[in-house]
Amino acid sequence: MAKLPVSVDQIIEKYGPHKAYAPKAGFYGSHEPDKLVKTHCCYCGMQCGIQLKVKDNKIAGFEPWMEFPFNEGRLCPKGVERYLQNNHPDRLLDPIARVEGKGFEPVTWDYAMNKTISEIERIQAKYGRDAFAMLSGVSLTNEKSYMIGKFARVALKTANLDYNGRLCMVSAGGGNKKAFGLDRSSNSWADLAHAEVIIVAGANISETFPTLTHYIWQARDNGAKLIVVDPRVIPLARTADLHLPIRPGGDSALFAAMLKILVDNDWLDHDFIESYTSGFQETIDAVKDYDLDWAEEHTGIPKQKILEAATLWGKAKTSFLLHARGIEHHTKGVENVLSCINLVLATGRIGKPYCGYGTITGQGNGQGGREHGHKCDQLPGNRDITNPEHRQYIAEVWGIDEKDMPGKGLTAYEQIEAIHRGEIKGLISICFNPLVSLPNNNFVREALEKLEFYICIDSFLSETARHADIVLAGSLHEEEEGTVTTAEGRVVKINEAITPPGNARRDGQILMELAKRLGVENKFNYATSEDIFNELRVASKGGTADYFGITYQKVVDNMGIFWPCPSLDHPGTPRLWEDRKFKTPDGKAHFNPVRYRPASEVTDKDYPVVLTTGRVVSQYLSGTSTRRIGKLVDQYPEPLLEIHPKLAFQYGIKDRDLITVKTRRGEAEFPAQVVETIRADTVFIPYHWGGVHAANQLTIGNLDPISKIPEFKVCACQLIPTGKVASALTTKNAYQSGV
Numbered sequence: 001m002a003k004l005p006v007s008v009d010q011i012i013e014k015y016g017p018h019k020a021y022a023p024k025a026g027f028y029g030s031h032e033p034d035k036l037v038k039t040h041c042c043y044c045g046m047q048c049g050i051q052l053k054v055k056d057n058k059i060a061g062f063e064p065w066m067e068f069p070f071n072e073g074r075l076c077p078k079g080v081e082r083y084l085q086n087n088h089p090d091r092l093l094d095p096i097a098r099v100e101g102k103g104f105e106p107v108t109w110d111y112a113m114n115k116t117i118s119e120i121e122r123i124q125a126k127y128g129r130d131a132f133a134m135l136s137g138v139s140l141t142n143e144k145s146y147m148i149g150k151f152a153r154v155a156l157k158t159a160n161l162d163y164n165g166r167l168c169m170v171s172a173g174g175g176n177k178k179a180f181g182l183d184r185s186s187n188s189w190a191d192l193a194h195a196e197v198i199i200v201a202g203a204n205i206s207e208t209f210p211t212l213t214h215y216i217w218q219a220r221d222n223g224a225k226l227i228v229v230d231p232r233v234i235p236l237a238r239t240a241d242l243h244l245p246i247r248p249g250g251d252s253a254l255f256a257a258m259l260k261i262l263v264d265n266d267w268l269d270h271d272f273i274e275s276y277t278s279g280f281q282e283t284i285d286a287v288k289d290y291d292l293d294w295a296e297e298h299t300g301i302p303k304q305k306i307l308e309a310a311t312l313w314g315k316a317k318t319s320f321l322l323h324a325r326g327i328e329h330h331t332k333g334v335e336n337v338l339s340c341i342n343l344v345l346a347t348g349r350i351g352k353p354y355c356g357y358g359t360i361t362g363q364g365n366g367q368g369g370r371e372h373g374h375k376c377d378q379l380p381g382n383r384d385i386t387n388p389e390h391r392q393y394i395a396e397v398w399g400i401d402e403k404d405m406p407g408k409g410l411t412a413y414e415q416i417e418a419i420h421r422g423e424i425k426g427l428i429s430i431c432f433n434p435l436v437s438l439p440n441n442n443f444v445r446e447a448l449e450k451l452e453f454y455i456c457i458d459s460f461l462s463e464t465a466r467h468a469d470i471v472l473a474g475s476l477h478e479e480e481e482g483t484v485t486t487a488e489g490r491v492v493k494i495n496e497a498i499t500p501p502g503n504a505r506r507d508g509q510i511l512m513e514l515a516k517r518l519g520v521e522n523k524f525n526y527a528t529s530e531d532i533f534n535e536l537r538v539a540s541k542g543g544t545a546d547y548f549g550i551t552y553q554k555v556v557d558n559m560g561i562f563w564p565c566p567s568l569d570h571p572g573t574p575r576l577w578e579d580r581k582f583k584t585p586d587g588k589a590h591f592n593p594v595r596y597r598p599a600s601e602v603t604d605k606d607y608p609v610v611l612t613t614g615r616v617v618s619q620y621l622s623g624t625s626t627r628r629i630g631k632l633v634d635q636y637p638e639p640l641l642e643i644h645p646k647l648a649f650q651y652g653i654k655d656r657d658l659i660t661v662k663t664r665r666g667e668a669e670f671p672a673q674v675v676e677t678i679r680a681d682t683v684f685i686p687y688h689w690g691g692v693h694a695a696n697q698l699t700i701g702n703l704d705p706i707s708k709i710p711e712f713k714v715c716a717c718q719l720i721p722t723g724k725v726a727s728a729l730t731t732k733n734a735y736q737s738g739v
Ligand code: SF4
Pocket: 041, 042, 043, 044, 045, 046, 047, 048, 074, 075, 076, 077, 078, 079, 080, 208, 209, 210, 211, 212
């Protein structure tokens, strides 16, 4: 086995500059591929169809997949470059183990497995089962998500399993369940194209879900009015009919004030409200004092614009409301989501053609990954781990005694807090890079350093993996078969194109081997991914996320099936609620009263500027893969501090000046980018980088009380010009920005 380089300098010395990475001349395009494999992009929740070109068991390029109905061949920059991750020289080819004082050394699988099992057993014997926790990711397939939920409860027997969807879609999930009793966007995106009015709230669609933009343009071509709610003039806002430049934290104030305008003008669907909803009166009572002056003060949006937005929405016959992390990443994320849903229900525009509501999932399997049991409070089919009937059903599917199934565990950030308290001593993570993606990441780093044993399954040595005792070389999207569920709720098929390189193994194979060594081989006896999916189908049967009627063949034949799909002869459900049978206990859609409250940290004389965070088009989440792809790095090589000229003038800041941004959690330096496309009281930093360039050194770890999502989208900061101008980025420091 080759020695693994352990420092940035060694990596660069051995493999050459990261930024320059590209396939060797003559590799791409110069040979006929051995095969073309129809599959999906590994990145965002759109899961665009793509065909991978395979040559000699390597991904050599791609071809558009024109027939796939969602994207019809279109891809964004990440999708175009995604094939480059497979042959990247940083790819882990062996399991590796930390050798104190020396970094990492490759080890045999047998050693890595034996060490892992002995540490799990030692920690659980000494501190209890729950002292060994697990964190997983929602870029994984449904099969792996399901298997991880079962692995944690049946093999590790720990309650403490959670996932990185906790940083993503859980506020939407919490709101959807309260309002509808089911957690999915209501329609396929096809309905968007014919909606009369579209509200996009807190969703930078053109950069984070670029191929969805096509549906908005179709709607615009058909005459739709577009309203964009965002503190920045994001690309979509530049052509919108109305841009509402909201102050971060003001979302529920905006939607509450709009609801009051609907009520005052009687722009309501009384039949729908009376026949199919509950909670309307309490909900409108909650907003009765929220007039336009109040709304302007609490949102920072001119009142005329709020009135205009409510009027467009109120008078429309068809409409679609979309939101994403911009309104969900808050300590009142669920309330923000509910305040959106209240607008949809008040006008009765759901469950009909061209009328809908949805959250746009950010991660590749953000939808399916939140349905099949790798959340701390969840069992497959979106069942509740505290519900005795649900527990009994899943215990029977898994062939265990219900009493042996652990209960509800801690959420992702709560696990970090529990490590600090000394309650969690061991951790296994898969496809999760919390050192970049969790808030207040100095606190996260300290936690990782306190663990007695940390094992990580990943394809690259991420920032978090660098703190592991053992890293198991896992698989990429193209190296394992399975399914994912797109942001629309469409279950699609991921096809294996190649086998894992070197001694890397498929993630599923690794989990099965660990389960075997933990003495539960008979519960993880799967010959194929389809075997796992068939067990998932049964486990989800009768749950709100019912996949029972979905088979691999059906997915392939139809290029995707929308759940719920309760029986084999069921065609799937692209549009929910046409039958008006909501999944709440009373069968009605629920209004929920939302009273505005401020963010958990507001500006004051010491920290006078609002800091918000988000993404850029060329990077995906914590950047473990995309920060390794040269062309994507070139597009946006380092995190910049977006600042409005007025605020910049106040501090004497010019483009490329190096600015220290300081919050109560930490401080970091960023080059300024002076732009007119942001509110003058707010600065923005993208969060895809780690180390000294991590925006999440600054963000706050306060959580929504229901969803436990952290408040990434608003905190208070100071701006301190350093007097230095940022030097041009070199290849080496571009690489280091990710270390
Ligand atoms: Fe499509 Fe998202 Fe991949 Fe871009 S990142 S190609 S929008 S799935």
